[in-house]
Amino acid sequence: MPERTQMPVKLLHELSGAHSEGTLIVDRFAAGERRKRAVLALLGAWTLGALTIAIPIVHFVAPFVLFAAGIWLAVRFWKEHARMRELAGTCPKCGNNFTKEMEGAPDLPVWSECPHCGASLAVHARDET
Ligand SMILES: [Zn+2]
Numbered sequence: 167m168p169e170r171t172q173m174p175v176k177l178l179h180e181l182s183g184a185h186s187e188g189t190l191i192v193d194r195f196a197a198g199e200r201r202k203r204a205v206l207a208l209l210g211a212w213t214l215g216a217l218t219i220a221i222p223i224v225h226f227v228a229p230f231v232l233f234a235a236g237i238w239l240a241v242r243f244w245k246e247h248a249r250m251r252e253l254a255g256t257c258p259k260c261g262n263n264f265t266k267e268m269e270g271a272p273d274l275p276v277w278s279e280c281p282h283c284g285a286s287l288a289v290h291a292r293d294e295t
Pocket residue numbers: 257258259260261262280281282283284285
């Protein structure tokens with residue numbers, strides 16, 4: 167299981183310069199977890215590829231694509247140290263509290279938008295700027 171951490175962030179509405187505080191929930195993967203996810207992705211894709219060998223016509227393409235996809239997924243999972251899960255905070259433009267699902271690596275600053283007013287928000291680490 168990944169370690170779930172909370173990162174204090176600053177939400178900045180760049181058009182008005184207003185800002186507020188929020189929290190970014192991030193899953194962090196230890197080396198053992200990353201290795202396990204990489205091996206499972208590789209074995210899963212290669213097993214599926216091996217099974218498609220028995221399917222006429224599909225066996226011309228699918229085993230090769232799934233072989234390559236297994237390697238690609240394994241490398242991707244091995245390199246993924248952390249992933250954003252959720253952003254919670256107060257919108258600096260409209261003042262409503264919100265919680266929003268997030269994807270990707272927590273390489274701040276990242277962009278998000280308020281689900282209430284649609285304002286484009288820059289998410290910075292709280293100690294920055
Ligand atoms: Zn808003």
